Amino acid sequence: MDKLSILTFMLMPGISRGSVYKIWKQFPVINNVNEIFEALHAVKLPAIKPPEKDFVQSKYEEAFDIITQTEASGIQCIPFTDEAFPDSFREIPDPPALFFIEGNIDLLYHHSSMAVIGTRIPTPYLDEVGEKIIRKLKKEGFSIVSGLAIGCDTLAHAFALRNRAKTVAILPSGLRNVYPRVNRRLAERILSERGLLLSEYLPDARADKYQFIERDRLQSALADGVLILETDLQSGTMHTAKFAEVFGKRLACLISHPEKYWRHIQLEGNLQLIREKKAFAINSSTALQEFIHRVKTDIEEKRMEENLKRAF
Incomplete structure (x- = not known):
């Protein structure tokens, strides 16, 4: 699961970092908007109604813009699936799904x-x-x-x-x-x-x-x-x-x-x-x-x- 997919999930109402980890355990490889949509409809998340395809697409595009603009300005986005994600964060009970650094x-x-x-x-x-x-x-x-x-x-x-x-x-x-x-x-x-x-x-x-x-x-x-x-x-x-x-x-x-x-x-x-x-x-x-x-x-x-x- 890449940072674009993770940020797309995080932009959706009701989806927490814990929800992202739950999705990842069932769908570790997600690389495009169709796979995000399929995962949201397959994984049971409490109190979250599976979104429409157009909504998922809009969040995917929003996530793409955020990553593109921030990285152009010198800010890096590091998801938990990246080797750059520090072990000190992996080891805690409630780790970030991603974070930004400069x-x-x-x-x-x-x-x-x-x-x-x-x-x-x-x-x-x-x-x-x-x-x-x-x-x-x-x-x-x-x-x-x-x-x-x-x-x-x-x-x-x-x-x-x-x-x-x-x-x-x-x-x-x-x-x-x-x-x-x-x-x-x-x-x-x-x-x-x-x-x-x-x-x-x-x-x-x-x-x-x-x-x-x-x-x-x-x-x-x-x-x-x-x-x-x-x-x-x-x-x-x-x-x-x-x-x-x-x-x-x-x-x-x-x-x-x-x-x-x-x-x-x-x-x-x-x-x-x-x-x-x-x-x-x-x-x-x-x-x-x-x-x-x-x-x-x-x-x-x-x-x-x-x-x-x-x-x-």
Whole structure:
């Protein structure tokens, strides 16, 4: 099933990425509009009435135009059937059916990466310590994954750029409609410094509420570890933490703050995750080094397992 067929399915009302995978299992080879039409009438999808041929044709043409125009502008569309689709996405319970990228595609495969995320209203303490953390991660060979949101995400990307670390921004909107608007210049800087922008939404798509949670799962999926700078209990960062737990990724929370910050709402999520033993406590440079060591050990063990599988 090629990307044109997959995008055609995704453009149809009521068809989710899960539906696309269901169709693919029964019809792995679909390469034209007639085969799409036949598959839609053969596969039982709940609450979806099989469409008319003219409607399928119109969606096929729409998908063709989207792919042609976006690829002409430097955006790549990568479906799950492509060898370029990263294993880190294949391994999660709810993988994308396809996604769009702009920039340095090598960052999806050949770099150790750390998701550095947090609240949209960070404390001033992060101005002091945030850059030190990013600088350390860069020195240890990590690229920085975040979500381009205002606050901690912005700091993570900006500190990465300042220290010449590679960075990946995973968006809750389309790549041609960067959200938030205030960070469009930052997105341009990421691209100019050979970073990467990634989204599973159509290039012109707006950021809807549910898409933030979906974006959070991809942050945890792509990264080898997750480091929370600050988060309150209601922040979307807690979704990323939950996905890290589900995906078996190591999670750490920063709590090296001076005592005057300990009652701030921005630390409530950090402290709860540590109390529940779901996150490693980063309370010193030594603790940060230990967390990095553990993530690197996980990466090496995973590579060894993959090499053994290839050998047999």
